[in-house]
Amino acid sequence: MDRLSGLDASFLYLETPAQLMHVCAVMVLDQGTMPAPYTFDALMAHVDENVHDVPAFTRKIRGVPLGLDHPVWVRDQQFDIERHVHRLAVPSPGSYRELMDLCAHLAALPLDRSRPLWEMWVIEGYRPDDPDGAAGDERVVVFAKMHHATVDGVSGSNLISHLCSLEPDAEPMAQESEKGRPRDPSRAELLGRAMVSTATKPVTLVKVLGPSAELITKSIGRAREGTAMAAPFSAPRTSFNGTITAHRSIALADVSLDDIREIKNATGTTVNDVVLTLCGGALRSYLDERGELPPTSLMATVPVSVRESSRRSLGANKVSALFTKLGTDIADPLERLEMLAERNRHAKDHHNAISADALQDWAEFAAPRTFGLAVRTYANLRLAEKHPVVHNLVISNVPGPPVPLYFMGARIEALYPLGPVFHGAGLNITVMSNAGQVHVGAIACRESVPDGDALVRHFPGELERLRKAVAGKR
The missing domain is CATH 3.30.559.30 (Nonribosomal peptide synthetase, condensation domain)
Structure with missing residues (x-):
């Protein structure tokens, strides 16, 4: 069990039905480099095998009673890969325009807070437009979503690398192992931790006020100097x-x-x-x-x-x-x-x-x-x-990455962050x-x-x- 930092928790509090606080990525895959022919079942099994020991993929949030403190992370004891990896097809004719409309729709859907805060939508049938205007060879696209409470830009990029390799037939890169299975805390324990956290906030406030006041003074001086x-x-x-x-x-x-x-x-x-x-x-x-x-x-x-x-x-x-x-x-x-x-x-x-x-x-x-x-x-x-x-x-x-990466053996042709x-x-x-x-x-x-x-x-x-x-x- 880990308490969310105030900054991580703020992304939960900022979320509304219109202001969704997840980050996304569009990965275009060339399945022609795969050692074995692409199948959705094999891709899902590959993801399942490689996320179980990475805490960011298997933990979920649990609120503190009465909202007295920031939520905590607990392991999802009923983790099910089928709740996170889904399969779709691009509507005909499967061009860039249809893919963008589909991705925009998926980006507008909130994540389920009762489960780990991530999803992957495997989109089949995409035919990217070539410079001559004709449809190119078919590609598989992975549309990934992860809540900002779980990752920032750098850590999100690192998490993707956990599922990738440097060669088509190589094992995924080293992963961060989760030590043991943290227990789900009791209500009394959460309340006790929240009370301690609340009691120490005045001390923390005193510590940050001084440097902040000094910063304001220096910023005014910089503004006068034009720097x-x-x-x-x-x-x-x-x-x-x-x-x-x-x-x-x-x-x-x-x-x-x-x-x-x-x-x-x-x-x-x-x-x-x-x-x-x-x-x-x-x-x-x-x-x-x-x-x-x-x-x-x-x-x-x-x-x-x-x-x-x-x-x-x-x-x-x-x-x-x-x-x-x-x-x-x-x-x-x-x-x-x-x-x-x-x-x-x-x-x-x-x-x-x-x-x-x-x-x-x-x-x-x-x-x-x-x-x-x-x-x-x-x-x-x-x-x-x-x-x-x-x-x-x-x-x-x-x-x-400065070099090509391979997702389940498929070369990542493009990786667009959102x-x-x-x-x-x-x-x-x-x-x-x-x-x-x-x-x-x-x-x-x-x-x-x-x-x-x-x-x-x-x-x-x-x-x-x-x-x-x-x-x-x-």
């Missing part, structure tokens, strides 16, 4: 900054990692700088086509992993975040990159001055009942449309590198962004524009 990260509540309003619904739209794109690295090396910037520049350019083109481009720059929240610097051993989510302007008010892609690189350096310096565990420390004070009630009230009153925009969207850059969307920020763009490619996954509230392809189709063009601008300057 602070972008300030929240200063973003322009767009069509995807309002109250969201339960409907989703999904769109995917690919760009070359080698091209991004070439630009990075030529300009002395970082891969993340280039990725954010492409996002800014794609958003600028998308909004300009719709006649909605604001005169000031859009602002993104960028999650940052603090796994290496955190002093906390418990908790699945070890993340912080920084705010950055995307330069959507700048037409020239190279000028946008240079601006972003400078601002990101300031934002990183500002972020590094903040304790790696600050977000986790403050999240401990999220009360289960009042936090959830506040989120529902916020949504019901549509308050996201009545106050200044906090941020326009979330953009995540997740490092992926994050959650929020009231007030109904668009999420997540990118992941995979064996020389960068896969872009965009998920949005369907009413806010009905056609995600109108956005992501700009990524390849923006990369080419930036590459030419860099070459021209050189």
Whole structure:
């Protein structure tokens, strides 16, 4: 039995029927590399065999009586793989459009909290469109979902690797073994732990107030010097900054990692700088086509992993975040990159001055009942449309495998990550590198962004524009 950290539990409290807090991934598999012909039964048996000793796949949440403390993880003694791995087929003709509609529908379904918080939907009959417009060879697609209370971007990527190998006929990579079978705690034990936790919160509050007050003072100084990260509540309003619904739209794109690295090396910037520049350019083109481009720059929240610097051993989510302007008010892609690189350096310096565990420390004070009630009230009153925009969207850059991976012997051709969307920020763009490619996954509230392809189709063009601008300057 393990207690959820305050940050992990916050993702449970943030969830509403419209604001679902799971992360997803779309894996496109080439079954032609499999040592034996593909069958769904064999794939499910493979997953079953390799998840039993990985706690994140076999634990479920149990609430504390009266909501006095954050929930705890307990092992699901009735774990059944058939409750988690499902089989579907893409509607005819099985092209990209039908796959996206199906994935958007699956992303809009909540996870069952009475069981471990993950699912895999094995989708058969997908025929990706080739450049000539004809249907290509059939592929199997795995649409995976896992609650954010269980994983962040880095740990989610690591969990996928538990089911993968480096060669088609090799065993999956090493797994994290679960020691013993934890017992299900009694009601009295949960209440006792909750009372101790509640009694120690004033002491914890005193410990975090001092550093937080000092941070505010330093942030004011940075703002006066022009070296602070972008300030929240200063973003322009767009069509995807309002109250969201339960409907989703999904769109995917690919760009070359080698091209991004070439630009990075030529300009002395970082891969993340280039990725954010492409996002800014794609958003600028998308909004300009719709006649909605604001005169000031859009602002993104960028999650940052603090796994290496955190002093906390418990908790699945070890993340912080920084705010950055995307330069959507700048037409020239190279000028946008240079601006972003400078601002990101300031934002990183500002972020590094903040304790790696600050977000986790403050999240401990999220009360289960009042936090959830506040989120529902916020949504019901549509308050996201009545106050200044906090941020326009979330953009995540997740490092992926540098070499090809094989899922049950099938080569992973593409791995598209998808994050959650929020009231007030109904668009999420997540990118992941995979064996020389960068896969872009965009998920949005369907009413806010009905056609995600109108956005992501700009990524390849923006990369080419930036590459030419860099070459021209050189």
